[in-house]
Amino acid sequence: MTSPADRLSPDALPKGERTAVSRRTFVVASACVAVAAVAAGAALFRQRNSRARDGDAVLATVLPDLDGRETPLAQWRGKVLIVNFWATWCAPCREEMPQFVAVQSRDGAKGVQFVGIAVDQVDKVRDYVKEVPINYPVLIGGFGAIELSKALGNELAALPFTIVLDKHGGVAHTQLGQLKSAQLDHLLASLLA
Amino acid sequence: MPVQPKLLPPDQAFRLSARALDPTTIEARFDVADGYYLYRDRIHFTVGSSGDLPAELPAGVRKHDEFFGDVETYRGPVVIRVALPSAAPGRTLTLHADSQGCADAGVCYPPNPQTLDVDVPVAGGKPGAFVEAGQKKRWFK
Numbered sequence: 001m002t003s004p005a006d007r008l009s010p011d012a013l014p015k016g017e018r019t020a021v022s023r024r025t026f027v028v029a030s031a032c033v034a035v036a037a038v039a040a041g042a043a044l045f046r047q048r049n050s051r052a053r054d055g056d057a058v059l060a061t062v063l064p065d066l067d068g069r070e071t072p073l074a075q076w077r078g079k080v081l082i083v084n085f086w087a088t089w090c091a092p093c094r095e096e097m098p099q100f101v102a103v104q105s106r107d108g109a110k111g112v113q114f115v116g117i118a119v120d121q122v123d124k125v126r127d128y129v130k131e132v133p134i135n136y137p138v139l140i141g142g143f144g145a146i147e148l149s150k151a152l153g154n155e156l157a158a159l160p161f162t163i164v165l166d167k168h169g170g171v172a173h174t175q176l177g178q179l180k181s182a183q184l185d186h187l188l189a190s191l192l193a
Numbered sequence: 194m195p196v197q198p199k200l201l202p203p204d205q206a207f208r209l210s211a212r213a214l215d216p217t218t219i220e221a222r223f224d225v226a227d228g229y230y231l232y233r234d235r236i237h238f239t240v241g242s243s244g245d246l247p248a249e250l251p252a253g254v255r256k257h258d259e260f261f262g263d264v265e266t267y268r269g270p271v272v273i274r275v276a277l278p279s280a281a282p283g284r285t286l287t288l289h290a291d292s293q294g295c296a297d298a299g300v301c302y303p304p305n306p307q308t309l310d311v312d313v314p315v316a317g318g319k320p321g322a323f324v325e326a327g328q329k330k331r332w333f334k
Contacts (some may be wrong), residue, residue, distance in 0.1 A: 087301070088260060089301065090301035091258060091260075143304075146303055156202055156203075156300075158302050159303070176300060178299050
C-alpha cells in the first residue's frame with residue numbers, strides 16, 4: 001500500500017526548502033491530506049452503501065393495489081424502476097403524471113417500469129384513475145408511505161417525490177418536486193444504455 | 194445533481210398561532226410564508242375529543258382545480274374565529290389544527306397537524322396573548 005505520505009516524501013522538495021519548518025508543515029499537510037482522503041472515502045462508501053440500502057428498502061416494499069392485492073415491488077428487480085409518491089390532493093403530482101404514462105408506453109419494452117405509491121385513500125385514488133387512466137401499477141400507501149419516502153431522503157415529507165432505481169437496484173436519482181421531462185429522458189438515456 | 198427547490202418545513206411555511214378572545218371563542222391565525230398557500234376547505238380545528246369546531250373561515254382566492262373543481266386558497270396572514278363547544282373560563286385548552294397546503298415551487302405537504310395550548314380568560318376578562326403552535330406529528334403515531 002502506498003499512502004499519500006509515501007508518495008509525497010520531503011525528498012521530492014527542492015533541497016533549499018527541506019528545513020525544519022517545511023518538514024513540520026509537510027507533516028501537518030500530509031496528515032490533513034490523509035484525513036481528508038479517509039473522510040472522502042468514508043463519505044463515498046456511506047453514499048454507495050445508502051444508495052444500495054435505499055434501493056433494497058424500495059424493493060422490499062409490499063403495498064396493496066387498487067383491488068387490495070398485496071404487490072411486492074421486488075417483482076420489478078432488474079428493471080429501471082421509477083417509484084413516484086403522489087396523492088390526489090397534490091396538484092403538482094397530478095400534473096406530472098401524464099408524462100409518466102407517456103414514458104411508460106414509450107420505454108416500457110426497454111425495461112422501464114413506473115410504480116405510483118399513493119399517499120391517499122383507496123376510494124379517492126379509484127375515483128381519480130377512472131377519470132385519468134394510468135398505465136402502470138398504482139399502490140395504496142396511505143399516510144404511512146410518507147414515512148417510507150422520508151427514510152428514502154424525503155426529509156420534508158412533501159409530494160411529489162420520485163426515486164429512480166437502476167437495473168442493479170441502486171438508487172440512481174431522487175427528486176422532490178416534479179421530474180422534468182428533459183431530465184427524465186436524460187436519466188433514462190444513461191440508465192438504459 | 195439537479196437543483197431541487199429549497200423548501201420550508203410545513204410548520205414554518207404555515208405558522209399557526211392562536212389566542213382566546215373570550216370563554217367561548219378562539220382566534221387562530223395562520224401566517225402563510227411567501228410562495229406557499231393553504232387550502233381553505235382543508236382547515237379543521239378540534240379541542241380534546243370534539244368534532245370539527247365551527248370556524249369562520251374568511252373567503253380565499255378562488256382557484257380552479259381540474260380534479261376538485263373550484264377551490265379557495267389562502268396566502269399571507271389569515272385569521273379564523275373558532276367557536277368552542279362550551280365555555281371554558283380560566284382554563285387552558287389544547288387546540289388541534291389540521292391544514293394542508295402547497296408551495297409554488299411545485300410540491301404539496303400532507304395534512305399538517307399542529308397543536309397549541311391556549312389560556313382562556315374568565316368571563317369579562319382580557320383576551321389572551323397569541324401563542325405559537327408546537328411541532329407535534331400526530332399522524333405518525
